[in-house]
Amino acid sequence: DAKTTQPPSMDCAEGRAANLPCNHSTISGNEYVYWYRQIHSQGPQYIIHGLKNNETNEMASLIITEDRKSSTLILPHATLRDTAVYYCIVRPSNTGKLIFGQGTTLQVKP
């Protein structure tokens, strides 16, 4: 399974964009990039996923480099409620198996 590398922690000012990077240099052609977040021992919450193209939904944007070896999750206007651990995961499309790394703890500050 491909592994991901994320910075352990990041800070962001409330109202600013939060840009969370992820390296996945060993990603395979059939593996998607998924982002989840976990707020203090709740179940992880799905944010967004993509294969090659950039993706956007109501929560965030996902930017994947052309070589697919890295990606960035963008929260356009971070709020205090976005404080959480963010996990970047790569997985094949047809499995419920997710390999979680240590994630990035995002602290949004007023």
Added chain:
Amino acid sequence: KAGVTQTPRYLIKTRGQQVTLSCSPISGHRSVSWYQQTPGQGLQFLFEYFSETQRNKGNFPGRFSGRQFSNSRSEMNVSTLELGDSALYLCASSFEGIGELFFGEGSRLTVL
């Protein structure tokens, strides 16, 4: 629609006992996967069931087992509990393992 439901939410056991945790997936979802979360090891994949068959398995000892019923509900069992089994056990469901996984709130197990 109703989310993923896990029961019980909290439980306390003693070493050597066994425990069974239950997970009801979102209606229509046939894939159920289980995860263990501890402060030291983080989130680790236990196993995945699809249409009553185990499709993937993580690196856990045989004391950890699971099953899935015809209505897609799943149970996991841990026998001969050890102190290190204290953890948050999370269940996730998805439509045939495709797309996003929806997680429940978890069952927090404490082993004394």
